[in-house]
Amino acid sequence: MxxxxxTVARGIAAAALAIGLxxxxxxxxxxxxxRIENSRQQLTFMRGKRRNADALGGMGLQSVRDLTxxxxxxxxxxxxxxxxxxxxxxxxxxxxxxxEGALNFTLLPIEQTALDVDPLVPNSARLTWTDVPVPNSTxxxxxxxxxxxxxxxxxxxxxxxxxxxxxxxxxxxxVRFPYFGLNGIGADGGEDDDFLIPFTSGQVVRNPIAVGNSxxxxxxxxxxxxxxxxxxxxxxxxxxxxxxxxxxGFYMQAEDTSGRVKNLYFDKAHPVINPNATRLMTYFTHFxxxxxxxxxxxxxxxxxxxTYFSLGDVLGYTxxxxxxxxxxxxxxxxxxxxVQSSGAPWVSRGPLATRTDLPFRIxxxxxxxxxxxxxxxxxxxxxxxxxxxxHALAFYDxxxxxxxxGNIADFVPLSLISHAQxxxxxxxxxxxDGDDYAExxxxxxAEFLYFVQHPPPLGLPVRAxxxxxxxxxxxxxxxxxxxxxxxxxxRKPDLTPASGGAGLLRTCLGSSWLVNRRTQIxxxxxxxxxxxxxxxxxxxxxxGTGNFGFNCYAPMQDDPAVVDRARHMHDVGGGNYLRNxxxxxxxxxxxxxxxxxxxxxxxxxxxxxxxFINEYILVGRSLCEPFDDTQSGVGRTLxxxxxxxxxxxxxxxYNLWPANPPMTSDIVAEYVDETHPLADNLLARFRMAQLGxxxxxxxxxxxxxxxxxxxxxxxxxxxEVQDEHAYFAAIATLRVFADQxxxxxxxxxxxxxxxxxxxxxxxxxxxxxxxxTIVDEPRIVASAWxxxxxxxxxxxxxxxxxxxSQCSFTFRPSDYSLAPGVVYKLQFAELDxxxxxxxxxxxxxxxxxxTLGPITVAAMDDFVAPPWSVYRxxxx
Numbered sequence: 063m064x065x066x067x068x069t070v071a072r073g074i075a076a077a078a079l080a081i082g083l084x085x086x087x088x089x090x091x092x093x094x095x096x097r098i099e100n101s102r103q104q105l106t107f108m109r110g111k112r113r114n115a116d117a118l119g120g121m122g123l124q125s126v127r128d129l130t131x132x133x134x135x136x137x138x139x140x141x142x143x144x145x146x147x148x149x150x151x152x153x154x155x156x157x158x159x160x161x162e163g164a165l166n167f168t169l170l171p172i173e174q175t176a177l178d179v180d181p182l183v184p185n186s187a188r189l190t191w192t193d194v195p196v197p198n199s200t201x202x203x204x205x206x207x208x209x210x211x212x213x214x215x216x217x218x219x220x221x222x223x224x225x226x227x228x229x230x231x232x233x234x235x236x237v238r239f240p241y242f243g244l245n246g247i248g249a250d251g252g253e254d255d256d257f258l259i260p261f262t263s264g265q266v267v268r269n270p271i272a273v274g275n276s277x278x279x280x281x282x283x284x285x286x287x288x289x290x291x292x293x294x295x296x297x298x299x300x301x302x303x304x305x306x307x308x309x310x311g312f313y314m315q316a317e318d319t320s321g322r323v324k325n326l327y328f329d330k331a332h333p334v335i336n337p338n339a340t341r342l343m344t345y346f347t348h349f350x351x352x353x354x355x356x357x358x359x360x361x362x363x364x365x366x367x368x369t370y371f372s373l374g375d376v377l378g379y380t381x382x383x384x385x386x387x388x389x390x391x392x393x394x395x396x397x398x399x400x401v402q403s404s405g406a407p408w409v410s411r412g413p414l415a416t417r418t419d420l421p422f423r424i425x426x427x428x429x430x431x432x433x434x435x436x437x438x439x440x441x442x443x444x445x446x447x448x449x450x451x452x453h454a455l456a457f458y459d460x461x462x463x464x465x466x467x468g469n470i471a472d473f474v475p476l477s478l479i480s481h482a483q484x485x486x487x488x489x490x491x492x493x494x495d496g497d498d499y500a501e502x503x504x505x506x507x508a509e510f511l512y513f514v515q516h517p518p519p520l521g522l523p524v525r526a527x528x529x530x531x532x533x534x535x536x537x538x539x540x541x542x543x544x545x546x547x548x549x550x551x552x553r554k555p556d557l558t559p560a561s562g563g564a565g566l567l568r569t570c571l572g573s574s575w576l577v578n579r580r581t582q583i584x585x586x587x588x589x590x591x592x593x594x595x596x597x598x599x600x601x602x603x604x605x606g607t608g609n610f611g612f613n614c615y616a617p618m619q620d621d622p623a624v625v626d627r628a629r630h631m632h633d634v635g636g637g638n639y640l641r642n643x644x645x646x647x648x649x650x651x652x653x654x655x656x657x658x659x660x661x662x663x664x665x666x667x668x669x670x671x672x673x674f675i676n677e678y679i680l681v682g683r684s685l686c687e688p689f690d691d692t693q694s695g696v697g698r699t700l701x702x703x704x705x706x707x708x709x710x711x712x713x714x715x716y717n718l719w720p721a722n723p724p725m726t727s728d729i730v731a732e733y734v735d736e737t738h739p740l741a742d743n744l745l746a747r748f749r750m751a752q753l754g755x756x757x758x759x760x761x762x763x764x765x766x767x768x769x770x771x772x773x774x775x776x777x778x779x780x781x782e783v784q785d786e787h788a789y790f791a792a793i794a795t796l797r798v799f800a801d802q803x804x805x806x807x808x809x810x811x812x813x814x815x816x817x818x819x820x821x822x823x824x825x826x827x828x829x830x831x832x833x834x835t836i837v838d839e840p841r842i843v844a845s846a847w848x849x850x851x852x853x854x855x856x857x858x859x860x861x862x863x864x865x866x867s868q869c870s871f872t873f874r875p876s877d878y879s880l881a882p883g884v885v886y887k888l889q890f891a892e893l894d895x896x897x898x899x900x901x902x903x904x905x906x907x908x909x910x911x912x913t914l915g916p917i918t919v920a921a922m923d924d925f926v927a928p929p930w931s932v933y934r935x936x937x938x
Contacts, residue, residue, distance in 0.1 A: 091112075092124075093110050093172070094109040094110075094177045095107065095109075095177075096179060096187040098186060098210070098218075099211070100216050101216070102128070102216050103126060103128060103216070104127040105123060105126055105127075106124040107123055107124060107209075108124040109121040109175055112169065118172075119171065119172030121175045121177055121189050121191070122141065122168065123240075128385040128387075130385075133385075135310075137243055137244060139333035140240075140241060140243045141165065141166055142189070142240055142241055143205060143237065143239045143241055144159055145160045145203060145234055145237050145238075146236035147159075147160065148232065148235040150361065150362070152555075152556055154231060155199070155230075156198065157235075158232070160203055163334050164332075164343055166333075166334040167335055170191060174192045174194070175189070176190040177190075180210075184210070185213075186208060186209060188207070189207040190206050190207075192204060196226070199231060201227065201228045201229070201230035202226065204223075204224065204225050204227060206224075207240075208222075209221075218382060219317075219382050220239070220373075220383065221373050222240075223372045223373075224371045224372075225370040225371070233369050234350045235555065239345065239373065240314075240345065241345040242314075243333060243342070244341060244342045244344065245341060245342075246271050248307060252270070253269055253272075256270070257270035257304070257328055257342065258304040258305075258393055258394075259303050260294075260298050260300040260301070260303075260326070261297060261326075262683045263670055263709055264299075264708025264709070265699065265700050265706065266705075268702050269702065272330070272702075273330070273700075273701055275328055275329040276700055286563055287562075289612070290611060290612050294323065294671070295323070295609075295641060295671030295674070299669065299670040299709065300397065301315055303326055303344060304390065306388065306389060306393070310385065310387060311385065311392070311393065313384045313386050315382055316381050317381065318379035320641075321638045322377055322378070322636060322637060323636050325347035327345060327347060328342060328343065328345075329342075329343055329344075330342060330343070349635050349636025350368050350371045351377065351633040351634060352364045352633065352635065353634075354633060361557075361618045368634070368635070377636070391711060409676075411676045414805065421661075424662075424718075425806075426798070426801045426805045428794040428795070429458065429790070429791075430475050430478065430759060431761065432477075432722075434481060434765040434766055435447070435480065435481045435507070436766050437481055437767040439484045439488045439490050440504070441504060441506045442510060444509035444512075445513060447510045452518075452521055452522060454764055454775045454776055454777070455475070457787065461788060462798075464925065465792070465795050472798045472801075473795070475524055475525065476524065476525050476527075476601070477528065478527075478601075478761070481767075482504065482507050483500070483502075484503075485498075486501060490504075494534065494606075495532060495537060496533075496537050496562065497580055497583060498536055499583060500587045503590045507598070509593050511591050511598025511599065512593040514527060515596070516594070526662075527598055528601035529591070529602055530605065531602060533580070535562030535566035535568045537565060537566060546569060547559060548625065548626050548629075549573060549626050550569050550570055552612055552616065553614060553618070554615060555613075557619050562606075562607060562608075569608060570630065570639075571608070571639065571640055571642075572630060572632030572637070578650070580647060584651065588600075588663075589658070597660055601665070602664075602665050603668075604666065604678075616630040617630045641674075644667075644674055644677070648674075651663050666679040666680075666720075667679070667680050670682030672712070672713065675713055679718045682709060683695045683698075684722050684723070685705035686705055686753065687706075688704070688828050688830065689704075689705065693749075714807070715806060715807060715850060719757065720761050721753040721759065721761065722760075722763065723753065723790065724746050727773050729746055732829055733745065733829065741782040743827075744826060745827070746789075750786075750790055750793050750862065751843040751860050751862035752843060754797070755812070755858065757804045757805065757847070760793055762790055764776070785922070789862060792922060792928055792930065793860065795928065796858070796860065796928065799891075799932065802849045802852060804845075804847070806851070809845075809846075810847055810855065812844055812845050813845075814873070815840045816869055816915075817840045817842075822840065822841055822867045822869060823838045823839060824838070824839060825837070841865070842859050842868075843859070843860055843862065846878065855934060856932065857935070859917065859919050859931045861920065862922070863921065864922065866918060867918070868919075869915060870917070871913070874910065875905070875908075876910075880907035882908040883906070883907065884937055885905070885907075886904065886905055886907060887903060887935075887936060887937075888933055897934065
């Protein structure tokens, strides 16, 4: 682990190779420059001295130039790295950062820096900082950065080595790298710039240099869910970022297929040597790690191992950057290309259309229901509860009979049962109580689950029924808390237990004890659900902040009375034990299902970490533009941001992607008053249209408790609420009708909808953090897909309003990989599944842009035709 990269070691003492003449750059007298370039990009590195300061110098990336467009990203203030050092005793050795400050151009005596090239690495630059003083210590920090342009794809590849010399209290805890300070793109100072970050399923911040980030990267006490807001895998579902406008873009990604914990972050900042300027800082945060103790290594020995850090050697991956032209969709497509070519294990089982390890009927499920049992610990009447569910299923199926009568076998939902358990005191176990030991199901639940899955003649079945387990942690006042503290609780860097919030101890899936324990909890609940010889639960929905990639330092605790190290055989600090723990949990569940003779068990997860695509159905936030107060998690959105369906572009064809429409009770609470009646509110339908066009599996919550007035079984609700459930059923019917697109297809860029007349738009009222906005939206929402089997392009439209509407639509043939010189036509999907040519609509794939239409989409409320239309583009 301590051996240094050989090519770097051979070159540390080499003289700097100066390319370019000395010059001045914004307060810096430049001594040396190195430029590396290919046909696409040019990176300029410089070493210099601060003007009017005899001793102090700096070194870094001066600029990145897009050689195609001529755009230049000025990075003169980029520190390139920031090393965070911590001691075992935070009182005696408080945390320090080198360099200190957000955009501090690293300043040292110029003699302690070197800029040269590695003769063994073509088209490269190497930057060396020697003997950087560590505050509060006699230790010295050494840093080497190497960048080269990869010949295979032209990307810039970044690596860093850092180590401490001398005796002292500090170890390397975090390395932020590469750390950029970027100027606004173009001459407008950044007003039309966007920044993409894969935060809560994808957000784009407009004018990020002006807006910045409304959340800190870390919280000081590392003791809340917000501590991991920007952590991958977790709230950050993928590992790339992009900064762009219409003319140029800068793309950054970690090339990590092992799923190690890392942070992705950005904010605005003022450079230390030019505080009047504002720059966009963005970086990856890498957590140093040491192997788990195998020979009884002490805390001090492990701490000593962490005085060395290497991105490639220790963590096993590097970071790449590139220039591009486009927007968030293009950046996501670049990342998808890397995933598919990298051998990333999370796509190793292939897309849904060809996967054989999942029951086929699960893959193309029409819709899902969350059935909320009464929130009291009393026994339920299983026959009466099952009868209520049958009425709900029949309500939705009535619309399938109108518009898709031949697909009764396909129109079968998944179901999630909530509030199904009671503890030993008779109290209902609620979401947020943590993953404590399973208790017996309340009386009547097992029979209810059996009746749901074994309906009477002419009744309607469900495909699978899920139990809902919270993975946030365990209650600190639980009788089992002592066992968890010893065997499965996460530990912070100071080795104190981490809190999951709300009186919970955060648990660690790097603990084999916890993985086995959680398996047992689910198994016990499934066993409790047996009735009539079969289990009621064949699916587990695992929710909570246990999905987040926190770091755990439990193996550093060498007191066996405090932590059983044998249970925490995972890397110390950063690592991929969260990913490995979830994968092991899935393997345990599969083995458990085989033991119990369950034909299958399906696992669902609350968030969308890409590393779990093979084993889990991923949910993520159901955020759509514009944000509004009814959306779960809207408080976890960045200022100035709009949500983008990042998962749809990256992985729609690899994973089911459920979504929750707004609950009517939430809409009533936020939007309905004397001047805004419920009958006028189209927000729920609009959200369903947006989510349906993202290809998401819609899940409605039907409540049997206090929310039943507006979110009970649909046949019991007021007519204006039944309309929303009818539209929900229409989207579910569409999902079955066009499954080659909305289930198994690859997402393409959505066509731009242009309303035919002003009446083909409708005002939608939004509240964001209490502030009201009214937005005119087209009544028709559209999406585009590639059928990966038939290979044609599908265009899907839906009308969420109570009146028939028309629109035309525009797209670029190149976005749909339509061949130049080939003439294409448009076909309409009839309800019997046949295709009819749309008269007079032909175009050439060579055209830069195509506008087709107008087309007409029926209104939901007319019931004369479905409120959706499906087209495809095929060669003449």
